[in-house]
Amino acid sequence: MLPKIRCERWSACSSNSGRSMRRFMILPLLACLLLGLLPAVFAQEEQPGKSEDDNGYAQISIFAKALELIRQDYVDQNKTSYHDLINAAMKGMLSSLDPHSQFMDPDDFRDMQDDTRSRFNGLGIEVSMKNGLPTVITAMEDTPAAKAGILSGDQILRINGISTERMDLQDAINVLRGPAGAKLTLTLLRPSTKEIKEYTLQRAEIKIQSVKGARLLDPELTGPYKIGYIRLVQFNEPTADELSKALDELQKQGMQALVLDLRNNPGGLLNSAVDVCAQFLPPNTKVVSTQGRVASQQHDYSTSGAQKERPSFPMVVLINEGSASGAEIVAGALKDLRRAVLVGETTFGKGSVQNVMQLPDGSAVRFTTAKYYTPSKQVIQGNGVAPNIRVAMTAEQERSLFALRNMGNMKPEADKGIIKARDPQMLRAIDALKGVMIYAQENAPKAQAVKK
Structure with missing residues (x-):
């Protein structure tokens, strides 16, 4: 009727x-x-x-x-026009839900589909909305943003003089993107120091190498123990395979313990994060789950049974405010399952699932349908993952450390000096691993004399 x-x-x-x-x-x-x-x-x-x-x-x-x-x-x-008004209404509707939900016109949707490529043009920053402003999750290594000294937590106040106060996330991303070679001026607020900073950056082609710095740390830092180090920059399709190769090489060199550095890792692909966990956990171990309003959003994600088994060496994971999404899934799983000790600062707190649905005209809506939960049922979204051992770094220490990282490959002597002078989180991680190995040696079963 x-x-x-x-x-x-x-x-x-x-x-x-x-x-x-x-x-x-x-x-x-x-x-x-x-x-x-x-x-x-x-x-x-x-x-x-x-x-x-x-x-x-x-x-x-x-x-x-x-x-x-x-x-x-x-x-x-x-x-x-109906097109412009209804598109604007949909943008407002989606952005009012949470910082990660958005309406994308056809061009925005195509750009989003390219986000997991190993190269793209831009400044090299990952952003999210926080307290109503576009906020830097991380400045990726070897990019214009990292080289300029932009840090996790910096809030973007203006882009080329235009206030970001009324921008949604997609608006900000659209202004930040552009052709390589073009310049852009960012005005940032650094909450930790209350400073307002201005940077003029030149967009460049960003090439993402997801696994970096794999090596045994200098014996002067580690003593008689062989402690390996690997840094994961992002979670892309090849990350787990590249990590596996790096671990194989370190084990050939006699590695006894590992520091896995997830600082300033903004995340990436969920499957990649689960596959990274599989390098350190037994097969068929649940590492993360999602829960939403409907049954189709209830999922458990577990390690596969096809991964190579590795010795259960002692392990520390380094985290900070720039560790988000996939990095938080890995850190939360390894902490809850008591596979690793977390050292550093509480992570960003980006732990929600967005579904993307394409509309008939080529546009799309992305909206939150579930939240991530660690194995102990801790909610990542808005809370982050807390370290077992908290070691804070000042904004100046972070800026100095990550600026030096962007200078390229360093000789071992220079690397050792940087860790000693500027990386208290790494020093604490090394001390924790040395303590575990000393305790294991002291409590190892003594060989019994053979009676004749």
């Missing part, structure tokens, strides 16, 4: 009655089109006691009236 529809006239309507009536008559049809399914709209009218706030037909009718008012009387007619 069709609902009764009242066509009402409101103030500020055109004096052209025929045009006004045509506008009023399309409102119910537009409301139905916006909802997408006529039967669903009509069904809502038949539900007694339904809250007006949750009545889809009533709310869409209000939206349709507002839409037509704007199209009729807004001063700049070139801004009032």
Whole structure:
């Protein structure tokens, strides 16, 4: 049964009655089109006691009236096409949900599909919305942003002089992106020092090498123990394979313990993070789960049974505020399953699942459908993963350390000096591993004399 529809006239309507009536008559049809399914709209009218706030037909009718008012009387007619107004409404609707939900026009959607490539043009920063502002998750190594000294937690106040206060995440990303060689000026607030800094950067081709710095640390730092070091920059398709090769090489050199550095790792692919966990955990071990409103969003992710078995060497994972998403999944799993000790600072707290659904015109909506939970059921989103051993670094220490990392390959002597002078988190990780190995030696079963 069709609902009764009242066509009402409101103030500020055109004096052209025929045009006004045509506008009023399309409102119910537009409301139905916006909802997408006529039967669903009509069904809502038949539900007694339904809250007006949750009545889809009533709310869409209000939206349709507002839409037509704007199209009729807004001063700049070139801004009032249905396409532009409805796209803007969808952007506002998605961005109001949480910092990670968004509407993407066809160009934005194509850019998002390219985000996991091993190379792209840009500044080399990962951003998220925090406290209403685009905030740097991390500045990736060997990129213009890292070389300039931009740090995790820096808040972007202006881009080329344009305030970011009213930008959503996609707006900010669109302004930050551009052709290699083009310059961009960023005005940043560094919360840790309350400083406002301005950087003029030149976009470049960003090449991502996800596994870096694999080596045995200098014996002057580690004493008689062979402690390996590997840094994961991001989680891409080849990350787990590259990590496996690096571990194989270190084990050939006699590695007895490992420091896995996830500082300033913004995450990446979920499957890659799970495969990285599989390098250190038994087969079929649950490392992360997702929980949402509907059954289809309840998933457990476990290590595969096809991974190479490795000795259970002592292990420390380094984390900081720039460790996000996939890095938090790995850190949380290794901590909860008591496979590694975490050293550093609490991670960023980006632990939600976004579904991306393409629309008929090539645009897409991305919205949060679930949250990540560590094996002990800790929520990552908004909380982060806390270290077992907290070692803070000042903004100056971080800037200095990561600037030196971006100078390229360093000789062992220089590397040792940097760790001693500027990396208290690494020093604490080495001390923790040495302590574990000393304790293991002291408590190892003594060989029994053979009686003759």
